[in-house]
Amino acid sequence: MIAQQFGFRDEVLYYCGSPHALRCVAISSTYFITTYHMSMKQILCASLLAIVFAGTGCKNQSATTSGTDTTGAKTTSSAEDNKKRTAEFYALMSSHQFDKLDAYMTTDFVDHDPDPGQGPGVAGVKKSFQELLVGFPDFAFKTDDMIAEGDLVATRGHVTGTNSGAFMGMPATGKKINVEIIDWIRIKDGKAVERWGLLNTPMMMDQLGMGPHADAEAKAGGKPEATAKPGKN
Numbered sequence: 244m245i246a247q248q249f250g251f252r253d254e255v256l257y258y259c260g261s262p263h264a265l266r267c268v269a270i271s272s273t274y275f276i277t278t279y280h281m282s283m284k285q286i287l288c289a290s291l292l293a294i295v296f297a298g299t300g301c302k303n304q305s306a307t308t309s310g311t312d313t314t315g316a317k318t319t320s321s322a323e324d325n326k327k328r329t330a331e332f333y334a335l336m337s338s339h340q341f342d343k344l345d346a347y348m349t350t351d352f353v354d355h356d357p358d359p360g361q362g363p364g365v366a367g368v369k370k371s372f373q374e375l376l377v378g379f380p381d382f383a384f385k386t387d388d389m390i391a392e393g394d395l396v397a398t399r400g401h402v403t404g405t406n407s408g409a410f411m412g413m414p415a416t417g418k419k420i421n422v423e424i425i426d427w428i429r430i431k432d433g434k435a436v437e438r439w440g441l442l443n444t445p446m447m448m449d450q451l452g453m454g455p456h457a458d459a460e461a462k463a464g465g466k467p468e469a470t471a472k473p474g475k476n
Contacts, residue, residue: 322391325430329389329396332435337383339376341369346434353437359411378410379420398426402442406451413453422447 320328332347348365361371376382382404389398401423406416423446427439448454 320394320430320433322393324433325394325396326389326391328430328433329391329398329428329435330386333384333386333398333400336372337385339372339382341372344369348435349431352435354440355437356440375410377408378406378415379404380407381405384424394430396426396428396430398428400424400426410451416451416453418451420447420450422450 328347332344335341335343335347345365348368350365352365352368353363354361354368357367358371358375361367382402384400384402386398386400388400389396391397401421403419403421405419408415423443425441429436429438445454
């Protein structure tokens with residue numbers, strides 16, 4: 244058949260990657276090609292029309308993660324919904340409403356990169372934030388970038404606060420921090436299931452005057468030592 248010679252059905256389905264969304268389009272186009280023996284120009288026009296429908300079908304399909312997530316479990320949330328829920332989660336942290344975190348995390352939540360001494364599940368996360376709040380009463384999280392794909396949400400942001408209380412067994416320094424953090428959270432039905440994260444701890448310790456560069460800054464009067472510029476002797 245002409246449709247088989249031009250590989251029309253296979254190409255359209257491969258272009259979209261969604262045979263269910265385009266099955267009717269592909270079969271319908273094949274029917275017209277084989278039954279009415281369309282000219283080459285008509286075949287090309289039909290192909291372009293099918294591709295337009297294919298793009299629309301793929302776009303609509305990518306807007307939601309309905310079906311299964313990366314673990315194979317069923318889910319009905321969209322990527323945009325996941326971003327919204329994650330943003331709300333960070334807003335609760337910044338406003339110190341830790342008692343409301345249960346609505347945003349599953350009971351079996353897993354933190355793959357916990358804070359030192361952090362316990363398991365939601366209870367462990369709450370306690371960790373409460374301890375952080377003792378050392379930094381004005382603790383806040385600010386989002387710089389957030390990207391969602393499927394059931395995953397990646398966030399780049401920074402933590403700010405003033406160390407006016409004991410922190411990690413050390414007395415208050417009165418110094419401010421502005422530290423970068425990256426979170427990677429998997430969402431299922433509007434709740435966080437697991438999290439991977441990275442906090443720039445060396446930067447935080449330096450800002451608190453406890454890092455490896457603290458002594459050098461103290462000797463320079465609280466400022467980093469200047470680097471000599473090359474010049475003529």
